[in-house]
Amino acid sequence: MGWRRLGLGVRGVPKGQKVKKVPLRICVGCQEVKPKKELIRVVRSPEGELLVDPTGKKAGRGAYICPSVECLEKALKGKQLERSLKVAIPPELADSLRTAIQTLPGGALTKVGQKRGGGNGRPS
């Protein structure tokens, strides 16, 4: 009794107010720390394939990158992506990654998956 030192340990964190803990990750391209949600996870599958993983749930070694081709290019050029995934990235793989990022609907991040907008660029 009486030995509790107030002020060092649990300092009045209001219970009702949850401090939002946003998991942060570093983009392998621009090296900026961003909320995980704003980044794309690139996964190296056990088969050695590189996949873009919008759900963040795939098994494998992952790296995070902004959903921008710029960052991808940077990460490729600087070999950051190779280094964090511990895999060599041949040009065709880099290419499909690029395509994947370019074609990622903004919805992949915001989860607007329900909308079927049509308009696939098909001329009528």
Ligand SMILES: [Zn+2]
């Ligand atoms: Zn970035």
